[in-house]
Amino acid sequence: MPTSPLRRDFLWGVSTSAYQVEGAAHEDGRGPSIWDTRCRTKGGVVDGSNGDVAADHYHRYAEDIALMKDLGVGAYRFSVAWPRVLPRGRDVVNEAGLDFYDRLIDGLLAAGIEPWLTLYHWDLPQALEDQGGWTNRDCAGWFADYAVLVARRYGDRVKRFATFNEFSVFTLFGYAINWAAPGVTDGPSHLRAIHHVNLAHGAGVDVLRSLVPGALIGAIHNRQQVLPEHGRPENEEAAALLDEHWNLAFPDPQILGYYPPRLARAIEPYVQAGDMARICRPTDWFGLNHYGPIFAKADPDTTWGFGWGEAPSGSPDYGVGWPVFPDAFRDELLRLTRRYRLPVYITENGCGGSEDAPDATGQVNDPHRITYLRLYNQAMMDAIRGGGDVRGYFVWSLLDNFEWGSGYTQRFGLVHVDFATGQRTPKASARWYAERIRAQKEERTRA
Numbered sequence: 001m002p003t004s005p006l007r008r009d010f011l012w013g014v015s016t017s018a019y020q021v022e023g024a025a026h027e028d029g030r031g032p033s034i035w036d037t038r039c040r041t042k043g044g045v046v047d048g049s050n051g052d053v054a055a056d057h058y059h060r061y062a063e064d065i066a067l068m069k070d071l072g073v074g075a076y077r078f079s080v081a082w083p084r085v086l087p088r089g090r091d092v093v094n095e096a097g098l099d100f101y102d103r104l105i106d107g108l109l110a111a112g113i114e115p116w117l118t119l120y121h122w123d124l125p126q127a128l129e130d131q132g133g134w135t136n137r138d139c140a141g142w143f144a145d146y147a148v149l150v151a152r153r154y155g156d157r158v159k160r161f162a163t164f165n166e167f168s169v170f171t172l173f174g175y176a177i178n179w180a181a182p183g184v185t186d187g188p189s190h191l192r193a194i195h196h197v198n199l200a201h202g203a204g205v206d207v208l209r210s211l212v213p214g215a216l217i218g219a220i221h222n223r224q225q226v227l228p229e230h231g232r233p234e235n236e237e238a239a240a241l242l243d244e245h246w247n248l249a250f251p252d253p254q255i256l257g258y259y260p261p262r263l264a265r266a267i268e269p270y271v272q273a274g275d276m277a278r279i280c281r282p283t284d285w286f287g288l289n290h291y292g293p294i295f296a297k298a299d300p301d302t303t304w305g306f307g308w309g310e311a312p313s314g315s316p317d318y319g320v321g322w323p324v325f326p327d328a329f330r331d332e333l334l335r336l337t338r339r340y341r342l343p344v345y346i347t348e349n350g351c352g353g354s355e356d357a358p359d360a361t362g363q364v365n366d367p368h369r370i371t372y373l374r375l376y377n378q379a380m381m382d383a384i385r386g387g388g389d390v391r392g393y394f395v396w397s398l399l400d401n402f403e404w405g406s407g408y409t410q411r412f413g414l415v416h417v418d419f420a421t422g423q424r425t426p427k428a429s430a431r432w433y434a435e436r437i438r439a440q441k442e443e444r445t446r447a
């Protein structure tokens with residue numbers, strides 16, 4: 001058997017986000033977020049559900065830490081809910097909300113699991129949205145003030161910070177396509193949101209750097225190769241434009257200091273003197289969320305003239321329900337290492353499923369997820385052998401949870417959650433992951 005190319009300190013983890021798992025939406029002073037609003041908007045979520053209870057992580061976090069311990073992970077990536085700690089987004093602090101993350105962080109540290117804290121995983125306080133949200137340039141300053149609160153409160157125990165999760169997903173889907181909150185479809189609003197979120201990232205990095213000694217600061221980007229849907233020549237330009245929006249609009253200005261060419265022209269009216277230097281701040285690591293490639297087609301009826309295309313028929317899917325292309329993952333990891341020259345952590349990778357359920361004996365068998373994770377882990381190892389600087393891997397997700405616009409119709413967890421009772425049952429994939437981690441640790445001890 002070839003020896004593992006993983007570093008000795010390679011980090012295995014699991015990821016969640018606040019709105020998707022916490023629940024307790026109306027408890028202990030939490031304020032509403034734009035996702036509470038979207039869930040109550042007709043058509044906002046396919047099954048008409050919401051995150052009011054979700055996986056009830058707010059109350060069951062100790063049980064969830066024990067599940068992580070059983071997996072053997074070294075890190076837990078979670079997000080702080082901005083409206084839980086600042087119910088109106090600014091000014092008035094909610095101590096009870098802050099206390100929750102104290103308990104969570106202390107519990108993780110006691111279990112030997114490193115807390116990885118994401119400041120923003122899509123749940124903007126509704127009170128800030130009412131003042132224009134990300135389309136308002138002031139939102140960057142509101143975000144920086146929120147970062148100060150988090151840094152001062154947790155910076156003695158948390159050293160790993162991500163400013164944002166998947167910049168391009170929440171801005172593109174939230175302001176151009178209406179697949180996410182706040183559900184706007186307007187080009188200028190979208191361009192403003194992109195630029196202001198980039199400014200907020202830069203301001204957040206500065207806050208963390210100045211207030212948290214020894215902080216290791218990164219940002220989490222979704223990057224997926226964009227391929228033109230087969231058939232029409234105009235799909236090529238659609239793919240090139242979607243690539244700028246999806247893959248480049250945030251990491252390029254943040255790490256390289258410039259917007260990609262098509263976007264740079266469009267965004268110019270919103271850029272003020274000194275902005276690019278405010279956005280481009282040194283960071284310590286690159287967080288990659290990756291699931292599979294995406295396909296673009298020209299569609300004149302959309303905000304930017306591109307839409308989501310179909311994968312070629314016959315693409316391998318292994319029962320996952322979407323095309324599975326581990327080679328695209330390997331290539332992405334290599335591309336990232338070359339382009340941005342930062343250590344890469346895979347902060348999300350995993351696979352959904354609508355069928356996961358306990359069988360007659362109470363076991364949850366999810367062979368499709370094991371196949372997916374195995375193939376993607378293999379691709380990661382190939383990337384590392386080829387020179388990719390990959391330092392860690394986090395599965396999305398620890399728990400079945402509220403999957404945004406898909407509500408509770410898609411289960412991404414290694415652990416099954418009965419949403420009626422909150423009961424947790426580790427799936428077969430959880431055992432696979434625990435074994436993967438154990439084998440790697442054993443190999444490390446032998447080496």
Ligand code: FCB
Nearest residue numbers: 017165166169396403412
């Ligand atoms: C990513 C999100 C995460 C989850 C997974 C399935 O785009 O960051 O919250 O919804 O997809």
